[in-house]
Amino acid sequence: MNDSQPSILKQVPSHLQNISPYIPSKPDDILRKLFNAPFLHRMNNNENVLGPPQAAIDAIVRFDPVLIAQYPSGDSYYLRHRLSQLSGLSIDSFIIGNGANEGVNSIIHAFCKPGDNIITADKTFSVYEWVAGFSEIKTKLIPLKNNGFDSDAILAERDKNTKIIYLCNPNNPTGTYWNDKKLRNFLDMVHGEQIVVIDEAYAEYVAASDYPDGIKLISRYPNLVVFRTFSKMYGLASLRIGYLASSPMVADVIRRTSPVYSVNALAQAAAIGALQDDGSHIRNTRSMITESRHYMECELDKMGLEYISGEGNFILIHAPISDTLLYRRLMHHGYMVRPMTQFRFPNYIRVTFHQVQVMEGFLSVLPRCI
Ligand SMILES: Cc1ncc(COP(=O)(O)O)c(C=O)c1O
Structure with a gap:
């Protein structure tokens, strides 16, 4: 930043000066x-070219426009209730966001301070690295191995400032996934020392029987956070709704940095409808x-x-x-x-x-x- 720039730009923190907006x-x-x-x-x-499930469309059509004048449920109460019924986890395990992307931001701000780092792959969904960058958090990028996340290299790269490991399962854009055994081994090796986020944005596309449902592992690994979205398989990208699931203890920390009222009522109703689909x-x-x-x-x-x-x-x-x-x-x-x-x-x-x-x-x- 040079002297000829308007003085307000001198107030921009140095770590933001080289970051480009999306x-x-x-x-x-x-x-x-x-x-x-x-x-x-x-x-x-x-996006899903087939659009949303019919049950989600029905919920949108049934939505009472009068409700638009009111604030939505600030914590998406009924959707969390439904997710709790479906998973067997506590309602306090779920945080609904304005897209899963909102969760990336909340988790980084909940667990990291400037000088800390996160670990992810070099060729994966770029939002983890982008959010860390504008939050003064370093990202350690581990090269993919055979187009997949390299568990040994990730474990070896951890240091005392590593707070979060971001995995994308299956990985966008290579489509590789860790199977149940590999994921459990990895979580055992992490030993609860870092938060492990598994981004399962494309989970519903995977038919393979050894693909792990991260939500089922949460009761065993309290440091685990799982992302899901309604933008992909459920065809609700425009309504911006996704969620994270974790132990209530970890969710309680993430809730401190999560915006309330960020998820509109129509999106909440459509997501509840989407979950009614019979498959x-x-x-x-x-x-x-x-x-x-x-x-x-x-x-x-x-x-x-x-x-x-x-x-x-x-x-x-x-x-x-x-x-x-x-x-x-x-x-x-x-x-x-x-x-x-x-x-x-x-x-x-x-x-x-x-x-x-x-x-x-x-x-x-x-x-x-x-
Ligand atoms: C791996 C992955 N995670 C998260 C997202 C974002 O999901 P949302 O639309 O719910 O913010 C995407 C969207 O492209 C994605 O590919």
């Missing part, structure tokens, strides 16, 4: 005009993803393009050209993907699965764009 993408209609795109398929945010929404979504993944993998093999494909509703594709150039070219055809260079995957794009017909359209233009 720039969200422009609205779809503006992007369509900008790229002269015939239509726009959003394949950049891992058909999850089954239908999973079978769409399985079909599209199989189709994509076969076609990418034929095209000789490398990819990383695991769990979740996305696939990483290695492009023989710059990922931002490929993004722009695909946009002209109506396909919006996520360029991954800024997520430390140079020249990869991440593509969210849609129905197989849409994936056919995508693959019909891809060869012309690379």
Whole structure:
């Protein structure tokens, strides 16, 4: 910061001076005009193209608009009650947030002070590192091993200032996961010395029988915090609602830094509705993803393009050209993907699965764009 800058900018703390704000993408209609795109398929945010379960839609339609004049339940009482019934955990184990992202912030502020550090992977969901950065907390980034979190390296990297370990299971964007045995071994080795956060944003997409439900491990590991979101499988991304689960003791600390009234009443009602689904929404979504993944993998093999494909509703594709150039070219055809260079995957794009017909359209233009 130099002397010619307005004096108010001199008040900006030094650790914020080199941090860039997150720039969200422009609205779809503006992007369509900008790229002269015939239509726009959003394949950049891992949203569920099948939308929310019918029970969530019904809850939204039934919602009484009169309630909009009132503050919502400040701690999402009925949703926590429902989650407690479903999990067997205490209602005090749950904190509902304005998206799971709100929890990332609350946990860091609850357990870390400037000079402390968190540990996560170098190639994972970037919000952990971003929140730590603007909070004066150092992030130790551990390289992925075989595209997955490296448990031994994470354990070895801990020091006396390490307060939180962030795991993403399955990992966004590689789709790798730790199975039940590996996760339990890791938690045993941590020995309760750090908070371990397992971000299970894509849990409902995983059908594998050895995939661990972190919420079931909370009674055994009081230092464990699990994130879930209604943005992905449950198709409620726009309403911004997610939650964390932990032991009541840890939740009590996190609640001290969690905003109240941040979750609106419509989102709470829709989330309760979503949890009423009889399982058909999850089954239908999973079978769409399985079909599209199989189709994509076969076609990418034929095209000789490398990819990383695991769990979740996305696939990483290695492009023989710059990922931002490929993004722009695909946009002209109506396909919006996520360029991954800024997520430390140079020249990869991440593509969210849609129905197989849409994936056919995508693959019909891809060869012309690379
Ligand atoms: C791994 C992971 N965690 C959390 C989130 C954020 O979820 P929410 O929309 O509930 O804030 C995302 C969204 O992309 C994600 O990929």
